[in-house]
Amino acid sequence: MKIYHLLAKQPILKPISGDKINEINFLKALSTFAEVYYNNQLFLPDEPDFGLDAEEIYEPMEGCDIYYVRNNIEVFEKIKGRKIWFSYPYDEEGFRTADAVSTFNLAWKQGLHTFHQDPSRYDFFCDAFPKNMIEPNGVINVKQVLGDHFEAKHGTHLHFRYKACFGYGFTIGYFGRIVEETLPKDYLSIIDDLKSEISNLNTVFAGSIRVPLEEQSIINVKYIPFEEMPYATSACDILLANEQPEANWAGSAKPLEAMACGVPIIVSKRPARVNQLGEDYPLYYASPQELKELILKLYKDSAFYKEVQSTLIAKAKAFYPEQIAGYLKQELEAFIAENPTESRLK
């Protein structure tokens, strides 16, 4: 199978933001069974910079079985072959002309499928899709893929280095840029209670903070290199997740990374999270009080902590590229079968 891919206006892919990292992991999974061309360049998972060195966006090459474009409608319009448009951000033309749009999880896929049948879907997607959304020709769930280097890193020097950087206590971490919408308000509302219960509590916000923070005990680590993320993640005892409403459907990869490192992540129960963590995951919370109770349980009950930890590591296995690859191969083969090129060219 030969697949063309492009992300926005990026001639090459560098692991410097969540979007690009997700894309790289996805292409790694695709590469296990297909020839993948990113912006016409053969994507080589094991080469430096993935073998990519283009300085501009090329006209899409001919002869690919699938063209998959994310957020570049100008390029997408030029493609004559069988094509998939990543469904967010919404683009009317993209939805109209794509053979299928793609999603990261089942909740998202189902939401698009039933968008016009179920009025609650508009709120579910928090205005991300307009009420008069063009109904897509098809929806493919490409799933989220974990980076293959993501795993627990305890006992290494770099793990110690991050523990030291984070204050060497019981560390609760939040990874990602902090703006008004992403501020972990529930956590901040209980931090004083936690401090009185956990004498060696450290709170780490890793990423830039764009809002004034009254709380002075936060340790802010501004930048962590991509390749060191598993060490930094493993250096936390608990992780908090982004609780924006968009977590309903577009859950970030942070829970997967926490799972891979065996770090309990406490989240509110939203469909995208359930897709990632499962229905019976014990660390869903619905109120600051519940969040506090879960944190304290993890802090005090080491047997519970270990149980959560081992469950997470076991669950994470399903999200590594080689596991996802089989699923993707099936999905894409079915997509090809359902969309013969000849009909497309008509």
Place this chain on the structure above:
Amino acid sequence: MLTFKEILEYRKSPDFYWRHIFTLAPLVDKAQQAEQDEDFEKAASYWRRLHHSRFRRLQGGLNLIRLHALGHEQKGIEQVMTSLKKEFPDKVNPWLESGKLFYRQKDFKRAFPDLEKAVLLRPDLESTVNQYIICSRELGETKRAYTTLKKAWLKDKESKHIFKAFVKMAMKAGDPELLGLLNEILKGKEVGDFDEEFALGYIKLIKAILSQEMMVIQDGEVTSIDLDHRKEIIENPKGRLSNWKQSEAARILDNAKKASSKKLNNRREKAKNVLFVSEVNWNFMRPIVESFSADENINVKTLEISNIDFPEGYNHDEIIARRAFSGDDKLSDYPVNQYWAQLFEWADVVYVEWANRAAIWVSWILPSEKRLIIRVHSYEAFTIHPMLINWANVNHLSSVSPHILSYLKDLCGLDKFDLGTGVIPNLNYLDEQLISKEIEEPLSLGMIGYNNKNKNLLLSLELISLLKERGLKPMLYLMGHPFDKDDAPEEEQAYFEKVERLIVEKSLEAHLAYIPFTPKIDEGIKKFNFILSTSFREGTHESLIQAMLRGTIPVIRKWPFLAQYESVEQIYDQSWIFQNADEMASFIEQTMKEGKLEELQDFAKEEAIKRYAFPVVLDQYKSLIIA
């Protein structure tokens, strides 16, 4: 409003004649009114008339220049500027307006001399000084600008911005006269006479002078260690920095240090809460922190300085400026809620890794009743950092090597402080079992780390060549990152060109093997029986110790730097230390011929265990930090 009669009276008065005939004030009013009405052509005509008058010539001309600069082009403006500068050479405005006009037009060549004159006439005009500096950079005239700013500063020493600009340029220029100038300004000043902005400028200047005296300045930054340039200071640390030591700046810093001496110096209660601090590098701290943390009687926390967003007035320079020069000893706005301040409050002992910027900051900010220990390794001793540490607020200076400690004592005059000192080796997780060697050549030697001039690969190659000449078949394993041709400074490149030439000249290729860098040091150590230390300078040469613990025989050339402190002799057994490659070759040859390899390997291991075994060293750290 005047009545008609009053107007008639007024016309007869001297004031009327002064105002209307001599000063032409109504014309100024009309010009300004026209500008308000945005009739710039009309305004210009009034300004031009004023420029041609006797008493408003300067004002009229300057306003014409201003209008021109605003985009209302005036014919003959250059003649106006030239004539004003000629007629009013001691007034700043003609130079200023002309300079600014050229500057806006990016005509730096013509702006530069005009702005220069303006800076000398009025050093207090900040934007003019800044534009002048930019011009100088554009034209490559920074040296001239530096001289001008120096003159301007001496003329107006109260000018903060010229002082700051001057210091900034001085740092780049590395001017030896700076110390004298600084002394002159500081003389008679007492702590408290400085405001914070000035004090900050002085700190920058002090750093510039120290850096320049210590020969490690480059582009205003403390730069990488260059052994050749530091030879004099290393040979005679007591004698060097004498100018600095006699300076007013040193006096003021010393006084500030005395003022902050420890209040509970003799406190010997067992510590329970230990805070480990590092700027960013934790490379040698893992075994210590993990071991202390595993002790149920000790609470451990860490603080990485690079994470701190310093509140205003609290970064490294500001804190010294406030404490030493502004006399803000109490730090009245001390931010108790900041997490680092809370950690200081919590800690019984604060242990700072590296005598670098972290140690400077903590030494000036830590409340004096807290016990403070600083550990120096090696590189820091050759930077300006130790000179800026508030040693009076430090309880103990620990070093991993005796000669670095001795050198630092001499350099900083530490004897005058009530400061404990001592040497404890690095604590390493070391597997003390003899690894099974996988020796391919009986005469196998190794170097761990070889890609910089300090490691002195040339000497090792000379040794291999000598062994070859003596009929032996040596194999030298070079372990670690290779030499980086692209990023290395010229001096290093030249050194490695010599290395390459020597390999070819002496046909050594077949006697060299390379082991790429790996954190698993045993991968290399198992391949060789001897480990070489041919360096110019080392703190302890940790990889030697690690190799010894695995039964590898050290062969050490006496490190030339700090040789007066008997640096190697204090760390390693005399029988492994040699003056040159010839002596080293003889020792190796003898060991091989007399079949002593195994015996000496055991001896190396025993020595290493005796001095560096984990429990032995950990006890020393516990006794220092907790007891």
